[in-house]
Structures are given as C-alpha cells and as structure tokens.
Amino acid sequence: MELYQLTIHEAWELLRKKEISSVELTESVLRRIEETDDKIRAYLKVTPDLALQQAREADERRAAGDDTPLLGVPMAIKDVITTKGIETTAASKILEGYVPPYDATVTGKIREAGAVILGKTNLDEFAMGWSTENSGYFVTHNPWDLDRVPGGSSGGNAAALAADETIGSLGTDTGGSVRQPASFCNVVGLRPSYGRVSRYGVIAFASSLDQVGPMTKDVRDAAILLNYIAGRDPKDSTSVDVPVPDYTAALDADIKGMKVGLPKEYFVEGMDPGVEKAIREAISTLEELGAEVREVSLPHTKYGVPVYYLVAPAEASANLARYDGIRYGLSIPGEDVWDSYEKTRGAGFGDEVRRRILLGTYALSAGYYDAYYLKAQKVRTLIKKDFEDALDKVDVIVGPTIPMIAFKIGQFSEDPTAMYLTDILSLPNALAGLPAISVPAGFSEGMPVGMQIMAKPFQEEVVLHVAYAFEQATEWRKFKPPLDAKAQEVKQ
Amino acid sequence: MALTVKDVEHIASLAKISLTEEEKEMFSHQLTVILGYAAELQEVDTDDIPPTATVLPVRNVMRDDVPEPSLTQEEVLANAPDPVEGFFRVKSILGRPS
Numbered sequence: 092m093e094l095y096q097l098t099i100h101e102a103w104e105l106l107r108k109k110e111i112s113s114v115e116l117t118e119s120v121l122r123r124i125e126e127t128d129d130k131i132r133a134y135l136k137v138t139p140d141l142a143l144q145q146a147r148e149a150d151e152r153r154a155a156g157d158d159t160p161l162l163g164v165p166m167a168i169k170d171v172i173t174t175k176g177i178e179t180t181a182a183s184k185i186l187e188g189y190v191p192p193y194d195a196t197v198t199g200k201i202r203e204a205g206a207v208i209l210g211k212t213n214l215d216e217f218a219m220g221w222s223t224e225n226s227g228y229f230v231t232h233n234p235w236d237l238d239r240v241p242g243g244s245s246g247g248n249a250a251a252l253a254a255d256e257t258i259g260s261l262g263t264d265t266g267g268s269v270r271q272p273a274s275f276c277n278v279v280g281l282r283p284s285y286g287r288v289s290r291y292g293v294i295a296f297a298s299s300l301d302q303v304g305p306m307t308k309d310v311r312d313a314a315i316l317l318n319y320i321a322g323r324d325p326k327d328s329t330s331v332d333v334p335v336p337d338y339t340a341a342l343d344a345d346i347k348g349m350k351v352g353l354p355k356e357y358f359v360e361g362m363d364p365g366v367e368k369a370i371r372e373a374i375s376t377l378e379e380l381g382a383e384v385r386e387v388s389l390p391h392t393k394y395g396v397p398v399y400y401l402v403a404p405a406e407a408s409a410n411l412a413r414y415d416g417i418r419y420g421l422s423i424p425g426e427d428v429w430d431s432y433e434k435t436r437g438a439g440f441g442d443e444v445r446r447r448i449l450l451g452t453y454a455l456s457a458g459y460y461d462a463y464y465l466k467a468q469k470v471r472t473l474i475k476k477d478f479e480d481a482l483d484k485v486d487v488i489v490g491p492t493i494p495m496i497a498f499k500i501g502q503f504s505e506d507p508t509a510m511y512l513t514d515i516l517s518l519p520n521a522l523a524g525l526p527a528i529s530v531p532a533g534f535s536e537g538m539p540v541g542m543q544i545m546a547k548p549f550q551e552e553v554v555l556h557v558a559y560a561f562e563q564a565t566e567w568r569k570f571k572p573p574l575d576a577k578a579q580e581v582k583q
Numbered sequence: 584m585a586l587t588v589k590d591v592e593h594i595a596s597l598a599k600i601s602l603t604e605e606e607k608e609m610f611s612h613q614l615t616v617i618l619g620y621a622a623e624l625q626e627v628d629t630d631d632i633p634p635t636a637t638v639l640p641v642r643n644v645m646r647d648d649v650p651e652p653s654l655t656q657e658e659v660l661a662n663a664p665d666p667v668e669g670f671f672r673v674k675s676i677l678g679r680p681s
Contacts, residue, residue, distance in 0.1 A: 188662075189662055190661065190662060192654050192658035192659065192661060192662075193654065193658075285637075285638050285639065286638075286639050286641075299636065299637050299638070325646060328641070328644035329637070329639060329641070329644075331639060331641065391627070393623075394623065394624060394627060396620055397620045397621045397622075397623050397624050398624065400617055400620060400621065401621055401624075408598060412598075412599075415599070416664060417663075417664070417671055417673055418659075418662070418663055418671055419662035419663065419664075420662070420664075422664035422665070424674075425674075427674055427675070428673060428674040428675070428676055429599065431674060432599040433595075433596075433599050433600060433601035434601055436598075436599055436600045436601070437600050437601030437602060438601075440600065442606075445600055445602070445606075445610070446610060446613060446614070448598050448600065449591065449594050449595060449598060449600070449610055449614060450614055450617055450618075452594050452597050452598040453586075453590075453594050453614065453618075454621075456594070456597065462625075463618075463621060465634055466624050466625070466629065467621070467624060468634030468635050468636060469627075469629035469632045469633070469634050469635075470624050470627050470629060470632075471634070471635040472629075472632050472633060472634065472635045473627065473629070473632060475635060475638060507613070508613050508616045508617055511617065511620070512620075522635075522638075523638060524638030524639070548638070
C-alpha cells in the first residue's frame, strides 16, 4: 500500500500514531502526480513548494500536540475556488495570471485546519459543462479509460481522486458538477444543501445554485470535510444559520426501516442498460440492508433541463459581467471602453461560456423575460414542490446519478447542446436546493456507475447515513483504475 | 422561435462580447435549439405559482454598520492591467452613443 492510496481518515490514523509524517505523505502524493499527471492532466497547477512547507508546519503542529483530521493531509482544490497567492483561473483564459489577494472562506477553513494544498484542479471553464472539455487550457482524461472524459465540471477533482493524485478535494456543484464526475470516476461527491456552505470566494456561476462540495475516496472523508466547510459565514448572506452537527456521527451502517423512494421518472427510456442493471442491484442491496423501497413520483423531472438552461445562464450572464479587463485578468485595448470590453470578452471566454452568457442575456432581455426567465422560475417552484411532497413520504430518494457511463472525449464536439440532455437526474434536486451524494455503485462496460441519494434540505446526515450503509455493504470504492487506454472488465 | 444572426448581434452587444461572422451563425443555430427545449415549459400551468428566485426562506440579511479591515490598495491593484497612482485607468466613457 502506497501512502498516496490512503483516504483522509486512514492518513489521520497513521499521522496521529506517528507512523508517517505529513512530509512523507505529501512527498508520496507529489511523486504520484509527477508520474501520472502527464496522462491524466487533472491539475492546472501543482504547488509542490507550498505543499511541502505546509506539510512541515503540520508536522510541527502535530509534534506540539495538535491532532485533528485534516492536519497535514494533502488536498486538491478546484480552480474555481480562490486561493490567496495561488493563481486562480476558473480554467478560463480571461483570468490567466490572476492571483487572488484573498482566500475563499472554504480555503481559509482548510488552511486553518492544517491541510496541505497540492494545487488547483482542472474544470470546465467557469464551471460550465459536463466533461472538462470546456477548460480553456486542456482536457482531463478519465483514469478508467484515457479516451473518455472524467465528467464535469469538477473533472480534475474526480480524476485526481481516482488516480490517487490527492487524498481529498473540494469541488463545486451547480447542476451536478460534483456528483456526475464522481459517478464517472468511481469516487464520492457530495452536494450540500444550498446555503450549507459559504460561497464567499467561489468564482460565481449561478448564485442561486452554486455550492462547494467535498469530493473524496469514501463517504467518511466527505463527512469529515463537510464538518470543516459547513456553517454560516457573515461574508455570504446566503449561507444559513443552521447548526453544524458532527457529520461523522451520522455514519451508521444500520438503515433498517428507512424509507427509500425510487422515482418512476428516473429510469429513463434509452438509459444505458448496464447502468440500469447496476443501480437496480444497488437498490436490492439497500433492501437487503432492511430499507423499505417504494416508488415515488416527481412529475416535473423532465422540466429540469429547460428550467436549468434558462435560470443558470441568466444568473451567469450577470455574474460574468465583471470580466471586463479593468481590474484584473485579460485586457485587450480597443478603440473605446466598449470596444475594449467586447474584444476582451470575445477573446477571453470560450464557446460554452459565451453560449451561456448569450442565452442568459436573451432570457432576461426586455420582451422575453416573462416567457423565459420568469416562467422558468415558476416551474422551479413546482419542481421543488415535487421533492417536498415525495420527501414527506420517504426519508431519501435514490436513483442513478447519471443514466450513462463516461463518454468519449470529443463525442459531443459536433453538437455540444446534446450534452445538455445528459444530466436530467442531477438538475432538479439542485434547483430545489437539496443535499445529494453520488457513491460508487458498480460498473458497466468497465466504467464506473454512481448512485445518487438525496434528502430534505439540511438533512446531510440522512444522506451520509444511507450512503455510508450502502458503501460499507459493498466493495466498489476499493476498485482502482488500471491507468491504461483500454476499459477493463472489472471482476465483480 | 428561431434566432437570427441579427438577434445574436443584438444580444452580443448587450453582453459586450465580440463575435466573428461564423460564431454569430453558429450561436444563432445553437441558441435556437436550446430555446426549443425551453419552449416545453409553456405546456406547464403556472398560473397561480410564485417564482422561486432562491430556495432559502431568507430575505434582506443585514449586519451592523461597523467598519472592518479589508484589502489594501496595493493588494487590490496587484492584478490591475493598468494601475496609475492608486487608480485603475480606464478609457473615457462619455463620447460614444451606446
């Protein structure tokens, strides 16, 4: 067992017993990154000097008696989360060279906890996309099959975790960006309730949807990270004043009598049969564990896609108006101020970002606001109500995280809008602000399949409880990618 | 609802993004497709349904008006493309009808 293969909680055990030092652990992961990342390309930037310095400081703190789960543990941070003094680009050319003068609240929290920052991971530009192909820099490869995408937008995180290029990580989820890559790469991705975690310092995409989420090798690690990052932040007025329990106390393998809802709308026509088979077997596992599975209905599920593709781009068009080349980032001079803005933004933003800004601008513009944006916000109310009604009858709702396995790089290059239809199962609950997790649930054609578990707002404990019970009753998290180009048949 | 190149030009000027002629063509097709999905929403009855702007029941979160230290001028100007004597220099704003 190599040190880079450890989880956060396993590393903590060894660190507290002084069997390893943070420097040794960090060096192991840095070597792994050096050996592997030219194939995977999970990282936009690796910060080895900083990491080793933080590792030394952590070892000193530990020698002085400090002993907490993240102290000295190497972490990767999605490059849409600002890190003071470390270039942060949101994987966009428009922020190339931008060095934030402040930390995001979540970054500050893990620094204070003594975590070691390995670097910034790749993403779809401004978190817009499902494959990491929209990165303004390069594509990340799925460690399970290098010809396939790791998912997105937090594809760098998922790939790094799967390839053991980090011990833990922080990603962000707006419409599925933590959960879908977790599903594609056989790792855990938790999307907290909207308002559970501060968005201060998180480069904004859609303000009513963005959330920071832990992406980890197992459920316990996700609970550990959530303990650190959850909570009210005076700098983010959308972070809610709800007490933060010890999420690791929710990790109980007993789910006897829990009611699990299976939405009839979630087994979509044309869904990958291998994915369906894996999920149905996962649900049988929940039944074997004593859960009561029953059918529920979420009738407005299919409207999740059109609602999201009006609401999120509209919010993005407002949030991305700040990139004008005046205070930071790419700045292309034009004939006058307007021309400078147009040239800078035309050159600095990639296609997907420009597509979404144009769409959002249109949906909000005079004459179209009512038919598009306002209508979408009303249907959003109905989507939210579907979940409220269903979650009155069951404790959690489960289903596939995404009805397919990771697709090939370039598969949607002819028609990028077709990719919009792939994420129908992760959009509705994001629109409703629910906590949701994706856990490894099997394989189809050698590629990972994730199961999604969601609960009422601020019931992350319930989500983690069911996820943990399922995880402990299965072995999926122990499978590791072979790191070559052919998808391997995984022995079950 | 098909978007024309002229529509895209108008939206692009609102969003302050310059596009090539090919890009205007491409986006007019792609946006038309996406707006086609959005048209499905018309079949949903939303007559007495209030819009959801945020899923949280919070409104107007206030704090006491107490000043706190913030970033220094130096820190703020560190990423500026054209800082001058503690200012961000911009091109003149008046002088072109917008």
